[in-house]
Amino acid sequence: MLGASADGPTCYSRLTNEWICGQYVTDRREELQHATLEHLEITALAVLLGILIAFPLALAARRFHPLESTILGIATGIYTIPSLALLPLMVPFTGLSKTTVVIALALYALTILVRSVLEGLRAVPEEVVESATGLGYGAGRLLFRVELPLALPVIMAGLRVATVSTVALTTIGSLVAYGGLGNLIKDGVQTNFRAELFTAAVLCVVLAVALDVIIVLAQRLLTPWTRGVRA
């Protein structure tokens, strides 16, 4: 039987080519770690950039009503550009780099984030805003001390969706060789290497779920008052 002896082909050799292979994971640990870290880095940078752009946009859309439909329209428009197309579109400007992937993914995250920030702020009860104004809160203090904390649950829900889908989308970055685990998936398809393909796919999902859990926990810590109300 092939693969039985210690020196013989392991479960990830061309002869057996198994989907699930512990040997592969131990042997290629460094490669997997590197890809996972790159994946994490690209996702985190993209979501952060998305937040940084989404916040002022959402605030502007709220303040100046004519801008609202334009901003939401453009954000939705970006979403209809296929991820596969956005990368090539950007290459002439930013080259085959990590920057290209981060900016492209940030644009997608932006769509979800702008919407949720707007919806979150809208969900703040009118009475609360009025009483805060009555207490002498200025616009800035009102926003950061009253409105944003109350909007946080909705914003965080948007952040979860944005983060999870960014993890999934990062794999497309393999088109310009910066796709984190997507690079392994792509290589797995091209060389018909099942263990590599499967392990990378599973790691993607694990990463997404882990980030999702972290955001939920962060939300619990940041909005302690929501727990008492629900219980």
Place this chain on the structure above:
Amino acid sequence: MTVLSDAWTYLTTSANWTGDAGMLHLLLQQLLLTVTALAIALVIGLPIALWLGHLGRGGFLAINISNIGRAVPTFALLALFVTADFPGTGVLGPFGRAGLATLFALALFALPPLITNSYVAVREVPAEVKQAADGMGMTGLQKFLRVELPLALPLVMSGVRLALVQVWATATIAALVAGPGLGRVITDGFFRTNYGKGIAGAIVVGLVALVLELIAATLQRLADPMRGARAGRTPGGPGMSVTSPTVEPSADTVGAQ
């Protein structure tokens, strides 16, 4: 930008549109893929999500399946299907091996928005209306078919609309595993550093996405049972907007507890 003029030249050269590798053929392939994938997702997802919404149970399940679905990269799914032995290596129907894998991956990709929206749509039919239906002696099925379903339809349609555009745009990744569709034009142009061609492909995909969005928006408006009632109302009246919002962010808070 020379790239943009290259793209324009590519788009306006009729030879690029005709023939087996022409954009028209690829466009139809992708359209067929999108519609079939959406149809599969509708047949599987809608009945379950709608009925769960009617029962008012399984919300946790519905929302969480959606969340996990979003975490699975479509590219990884596609890669797994293409590499797997199932369903054989031969050319299958108009889709081909890679096409069939894309079809499966896209159908799964379409499920999350469909399930979330449909579940929430039925769930959020006002309680008074449901009670009124009960009071009129309607059975569960009658209540579902005559009251909940019509009222939920606009929001269900907004889920279908979301899924349609997303599936169409995502269908381009079939090209990463040598599958059919306009993604071919994009990857081809890209790998041969013919960016004009790649951008031309992206423009066509984007334009078709807009057309699909418009068609879906029209269908959504037609599906609204309150359409007539609303038209008679004074403009600027309170509440009720014509286009229902997609449930994306707020729906997720349902499962966040």
